[in-house]
Each structure stands twice: as structure tokens, then as C-alpha cells.
Amino acid sequence: MTQTDFYTILPLTVLAVWACLLLLADLFIPKDRKGITAFLSALGLAVTLGLTITQVGRENLGFNNMVVVDGFSTFINIILLASSLFGVALAYGYIKRMGLERGEYYTLMLFSVTGMMLMAQAADLIIVFLALELLSIPLYVLAAFARPNLQSEEAGVKYFLLGAFSTGFVVYGTALIYGATGTTSLGGIFFAASNGTPGLLLTIGAALLLVGFGFKVAAVPFHMWTPDVYQGSPTAVTAFMSSGAKIAGFAALLRVFASAFPSISVDITAVIWVLAALTMIVGNITAISQTNIKRMLAYSSIAHAGYILMAFVPYGNKEVMPVSVAAGLFYLVSYAVTNFGAWAVVISLEKAEGKGLEISDFAGLAKKYPALAIAMTVFMLSFIGFPPTLGLVGKFYLFRAVIAGGYTGLALIGVVTSLVSAYYYLRVVINMYMREGDPTIEREQWLDFTTVTTAVATVALSFVPQWLFFMASTAALRLF
Amino acid sequence: MVPVDYYIILSAVLFTIGALGVLIRRNPLIIFMSIELMLNAANLAFVAFSRMYDSFNGQIFVFFVIAVAAAEVAVGLALIVEIFKTKKNINIDEMNSLKG
Structure with missing residues (x-):
């Protein structure tokens, strides 16, 4: 192991070691003071975030082309670490209140984040597989944490069974790709696939990988687990996994397809087109009939996976691809920020034993807690893509990129389904402002902090989207 | 020597049996065994291709798959035991407390 190798994975090594030490340190922290564990895990994430920021602008491969650090991975890692800091902030009060306060919660979260970061840095399908498992296995446990x-x-078992099922597809897909090209390194696959005719084996392998990752990012028709798992898991876990696992899944999907499979883009593009369209349509339409806010947000997260998938459709087109990937990354950021905010509001209203989670429980919120209602309205508008929020800018960039790629039909489906989505998002707003009710909320400083930060970011960033988009573009360019 | 094609066909058959098992069977333990079958089908393909290319990459991947599958078993069985303690039943069809 050379020094360069070491520096390539420095942030995630620090995080993994920190998680192991935290597991030990947690033994000596008394039961009623688990807040210390939360603080230590946040400290670890912050240190890792600092180290990741020092890697900005760095570009090299490590460990015989197994892992890579580049603009793309650094960008994704920064979003992931920032999201997981929000994840700790949300969990801090929530697990105490729900009587789940056990130190391993934070340790499992740190391990999962390590997997997510490794996923963004993977340059070989072996590492993609390893990272996928490292991120998933702690999440299975977290889903069943209550x-x-x-x-x-039930959420834990369902997530586990379907997660393991999707792993099977990833592994078999990798086996076929290895059979077609004789290598598992992304660069090697690209090289082997572009010299000589791409065989059927490679296409089937890539399709199986797509199925596996489709499960992870909850794309239709591989989304069946999502509503159940998101509803059953403790809400703080749901918030964390709906952002983190999705970002990591898309990061791997982008990296693998953009850097290894441009030669079979003709076949794959059609498949992704259908997946994206189905995901947007089914996600948005099924969300309409939901009465439980967690389930509604689960379907909403499926729908948003559809929007992000649109960014992949032109992936064989060398001219449009960088812009389209940048739009996808931008949308991931806007989704993550809005998502954490919305879940923070849900957590504020949640009572013990799953009470307070119906959309009708939001009735009267505006009269009693106007600030919280305004924050929730901002998040809902951002999910719809209404000005002045980050969601609008994200959708604008995304649709522009897709139209530039020549897929006007898909962009049209995106616009129409966004209009449909207004119906169920606005229902929450209408409940808050126009119905009578007497909701009670839990106030807790870190929860308020998350709500305020994300609400302000959702609005403020929408006025200066250029710099964020610029960073996303710089990150995207490094992929090719 | 047995041609590589035969191994690949066998592994494809095993993979299909595994995937069908996951979709058809109702007991989480059997579903879990079917998933293991899918992973082992992939392992077989890896080893066969590794032989064909005369390279070690595939065999190394197999070790990773075996190790990770073991970790997955540890977590998965724990989850199944946990739900059995609460419900006294592990039939998938009766896991229906979550719906919308």
C-alpha cells in the first residue's frame, strides 16, 4: 500500500475506524447518557467531512485501480456526510423519545455511511459489491431497530429479503460482465467493450446490474418494498435511508454506466427510458391515495427516483451527458435537503406507537405553530417544483438536459406527473392551513435546527443555483 | 475437459431456480436459501469464467461473495428470529401489518 493508495481512502478509513472505536467506547457510556455517543458520531462525521473537503480537486486511482477519488466522488461524499450529520441530528431526540436509545444506532449509521462513501469511490465491480453490502446490512438492522x-x-425482514434478492442480481450481473470482458474493473470493461462487438452476455449483465440497483434506489417495478419499509422503520432511520441509500445508489449507477457501458447505450437507454417513465407515473399516482404521511413520502421518494433516473437516459450521448449528470447531481442535492426537512417536520408531529402520522393529523398546524407550517409548506412546494424553491431549479435543469438529449416525450411525462404530484403535496398544506385541529408537537433543539437549516437552504439556494450547478458540472465532467 | 458453456448454462439454471424460489415460496428461511442459491450460481459462473480467462479476479470475487453472504446470514437470521419471538409465526403472507 503506497501513500497515494492510503490517501485515496483516507476519509472512509477514518470513518470506519471511528465507528469501530465508537462501538467500544459506547460500552462505557452510561445508558441514560447516550447523547454522548450521538455527539461523538457527529464529531466523527464532521472530521471525515473536513478530510473529504481537503480532497477537493484531487484525482487519482488507488489500490490497482480498485478505488478512485475524483471530483464526482468528492462531491457525492460531501453530500452524503452532510446528510448523515442531519441524520444524527434527527435521531438524537427521536430515539430518546421513542425509548430506542441504544448506542449502536450511531455506530450502525457510521458503518452505513462508510459503505455509501465507498460506493461513490468504487472503480471496480468488486468494490461496488462490497460497498453495496456495507451500506445495506447496517440499514437492515436499523430498519428493525424499534x-x-x-x-x-416486519420492515426489517422485508427490507432484508428484498435487499438480499437484489444483491443476487448485482452479483450475477457482475459474473456475466466478467465473463464477457474478462475483467471487473470499470476502465477495463469500457476498454474491452468498446474494442470488438459488445456481446449479448455484456448486455444481459448490465441489465441485471440495473435490476439490482433499481431495487436499491426504488425504481418501479422494483419498488414494492419501499412503502412498507419506509412506514415501518423508525422515522429517523427512514429519513436517513431515503436520502443516503438513494444518493449512494445513484452515484454507483452513474459511475458504472457512464464509465463502463457507453458502448451498449443503445439497448440500455430504451430500458432506462421506460424505467424512468414508469417510476414517475406509478410513484406519483399511487401517492395520491395515501393517508399516512410516511407512506406518502415513500411514494414521493419513488417518484423522485424517477426524475433522477431521467438524467441517465441520454447517457450514451457524449455531448449531453455531462450536463445531464450535473443536473442529476443537482437534483440529488435538492432532493436530499428537502427530504430531510420534510422528515424533520414529520418527526416533530410523531407520537409514540405510530400515532400522529396521518395526513389529517397536520390539521390546524398553521394556527398553532405557524413557523413549522411555513417550513412544511416550503418542503412540499420544493417537492412539487414550485418557485421559489430548490426543487423548481432542480427540475428545470433536469428537464432542460433531457430535452437537449432529444427525449422531449420523457420530459413531458415529467412535467405532467409533477402537476399530478401537486395534488397530494398540496393536500398536506391544505390540511395545515384550512382544516381545524389541535396538533401537538415535540420541540427539541436539533430537530428545530434541522428544520430551519433545510428550509432556509431550500429557499436561499434557489436564488443562487449557479454555483451549486457549477460544482455539480465540475464533478460530472470528471466522470468521462 | 468440460466446456465453459456447460457451467454457464448450469449456473443460469441455478440462478433461475433461486429467483423463482424467492418469488414463489412463503417461508422466509426458504426464500433466504433461494437467495443463497442465486449467489452460488454467480459463484459458479465466476469460477468457470476465471478458468476460461486463466485469471484470478473471478476467484477473488467468489471469496468476497462468500464472506459477505455469511455476514448477511448473521443479520438475516437474527431478524427472522426476532420477528418470530414477537409473532410466533414467520409466514410472509401474514406479515401484513403495514399497508396503505
Whole structure:
């Protein structure tokens, strides 16, 4: 291991070691003071974030082309670490209140984040597989963290079974790709696939990988687990996994397809087109009939996966691809910020034993807690893509990129489904402002902090989107 | 020597049996066994291709798959035992407390 190798994975090594030490340190922290564990895990994430920021502008491969650090991975890692800091902030009060306060919560989160970061840095399918498992296995446990609550256990089992099923597809897909090209390194696959005719084996392998990752990012028709798992898991876990796992899944999908499979883009593009369209349509339409806010947000996260998938459709087109990937990355950021905010509001209203999670429980919120209602309105408008929010800018960039790629039909589906989505997002707003009710909320400093920060960011960043888009473009260019 | 094609066909058959098992069977333990079958089908393909290319990459991947599958078993069985303690039943069709 040379020094360069070491520096390539320095942030995630620090995080993994920190997680192991935290697991030990947690033993000596008394049961009623687990806030210390939360603080230490946040400190670890912050240190890692600092180290990741020092890697900005750095570009090199390490460990015999196994892992890579480049603009893309650094960008994704920064979003992931920032999201997980929000994840800790949300969990801090929530797990205490719900009587789940056990130190391993934070350790599992740190391990999962390590997997997500490794996913963004993977330059070989072996590492993609390893990272996928490292991010998923702690999430299975976290989903069932509220045991012996039946719903949480059920969520854990369902997530585990379908997650393991999707892993099977990833592994078999990798096996076929290896068979077609004789290598598992992304660069090697690209090289082997572009010299000589791409065989059927390679296409099937890539399609199986797409199925596996489709499960992870919850694309239709591989989305069945999402509503159940998101509803059953403790809400703080749902917030974390709906952002983190999605960002990591898309990062791997982008990297693998853009850097290894441009030669079979003709076949794959059609498949992704259908997946994106189905995901947007099914996600948005099914969300309409939901009465539980967690389930509604689950379907909304499926729908947003569809929007992000649109960024992949022109992936074989060398001219449009960088812009389109940048738009996808921008949308991921806007989704992550809005998503954490919305879940923070949900957590404020949630009571023990899953009470306070119906959309009708939001009735009267505006009269009693106007600030919280305004924040929730901002998040809902951002999900719809209404000005002045980050969601609008994200959708604008995305649709522009897709139209530039020549897929006007898909952009049209995106616009129409966004209009449909206004119906169920605005229902929450209408409940808050126009219905009578007497909601009670839990106030807790870190929860308020998350709500305020994300609400301000959602609005403020929409006025200066250029610099964020510029950074996303710089990150995207490094992929090719 | 047995041609590589035969191994690949066998692995494809095993993979299909595994995937069908996951979709058809109702007991999480059997579903889990079917998933293991899918992973082992991939392992077989890896080893066969590794032989064909005369390279070690595939065999190394197999070790990773085996190790990770073991970790997955540890977590998965724990989850199944946990839900059994609460419900006294692990039938997938009866895991229906979550719906919308």
C-alpha cells in the first residue's frame, strides 16, 4: 500500500475506524447518557467531512485501480456526510423519545455511511459489491431497530429479503460482465467493450446490474418494498435511508454506466427510458391515495427516483451527458435537503406507537405553530417544483438536459406527473392551513435546527443555483 | 475437459431456480436459501469464467461473495428470529401489518 493508495481512502478509513472505536467506547457510556455517543458520531462525521473537503480537486486511482477519488466522488461524499450529520441530528431526540436509545444506532449509521462513501469511490465491480453490502446490512438492522415493535421488525425482514434478492442480481450481473470482458474493473470493461462487438452476455449483465440497483434506489417495478419499509422503520432511520441509500445508489449507477457501458447505450437507454417513465407515473399516482404521511413520502421518494433516473437516459450521448449528470447531481442535492426537512417536520408531529402520522393529523398546524407550517409548506412546494424553491431549479435543469438529449416525450411525462404530484403535496398544506385541529408537537433543539437549516437552504439556494450547478458540472465532467 | 458453456448454462439454471424460489415460496428461511442459491450460481459462473480467462479476479470475487453472504446470514437470521419471538409465526403472507 503506497501513500497515494492510503490517501485515496483516507476519509472512509477514518470513518470506519471511528465507528469501530465508537462501538467500544459506547460500552462505557452510561445508558441514560447516550447523547454522548450521538455527539461523538457527529464529531466523527464532521472530521471525515473536513478530510473529504481537503480532497477537493484531487484525482487519482488507488489500490490497482480498485478505488478512485475524483471530483464526482468528492462531491457525492460531501453530500452524503452532510446528510448523515442531519441524520444524527434527527435521531438524537427521536430515539430518546421513542425509548430506542441504544448506542449502536450511531455506530450502525457510521458503518452505513462508510459503505455509501465507498460506493461513490468504487472503480471496480468488486468494490461496488462490497460497498453495496456495507451500506445495506447496517440499514437492515436499523430498519428493525424499534424491536419488539412488530411493524419495525416486519420492515426489517422485508427490507432484508428484498435487499438480499437484489444483491443476487448485482452479483450475477457482475459474473456475466466478467465473463464477457474478462475483467471487473470499470476502465477495463469500457476498454474491452468498446474494442470488438459488445456481446449479448455484456448486455444481459448490465441489465441485471440495473435490476439490482433499481431495487436499491426504488425504481418501479422494483419498488414494492419501499412503502412498507419506509412506514415501518423508525422515522429517523427512514429519513436517513431515503436520502443516503438513494444518493449512494445513484452515484454507483452513474459511475458504472457512464464509465463502463457507453458502448451498449443503445439497448440500455430504451430500458432506462421506460424505467424512468414508469417510476414517475406509478410513484406519483399511487401517492395520491395515501393517508399516512410516511407512506406518502415513500411514494414521493419513488417518484423522485424517477426524475433522477431521467438524467441517465441520454447517457450514451457524449455531448449531453455531462450536463445531464450535473443536473442529476443537482437534483440529488435538492432532493436530499428537502427530504430531510420534510422528515424533520414529520418527526416533530410523531407520537409514540405510530400515532400522529396521518395526513389529517397536520390539521390546524398553521394556527398553532405557524413557523413549522411555513417550513412544511416550503418542503412540499420544493417537492412539487414550485418557485421559489430548490426543487423548481432542480427540475428545470433536469428537464432542460433531457430535452437537449432529444427525449422531449420523457420530459413531458415529467412535467405532467409533477402537476399530478401537486395534488397530494398540496393536500398536506391544505390540511395545515384550512382544516381545524389541535396538533401537538415535540420541540427539541436539533430537530428545530434541522428544520430551519433545510428550509432556509431550500429557499436561499434557489436564488443562487449557479454555483451549486457549477460544482455539480465540475464533478460530472470528471466522470468521462 | 468440460466446456465453459456447460457451467454457464448450469449456473443460469441455478440462478433461475433461486429467483423463482424467492418469488414463489412463503417461508422466509426458504426464500433466504433461494437467495443463497442465486449467489452460488454467480459463484459458479465466476469460477468457470476465471478458468476460461486463466485469471484470478473471478476467484477473488467468489471469496468476497462468500464472506459477505455469511455476514448477511448473521443479520438475516437474527431478524427472522426476532420477528418470530414477537409473532410466533414467520409466514410472509401474514406479515401484513403495514399497508396503505
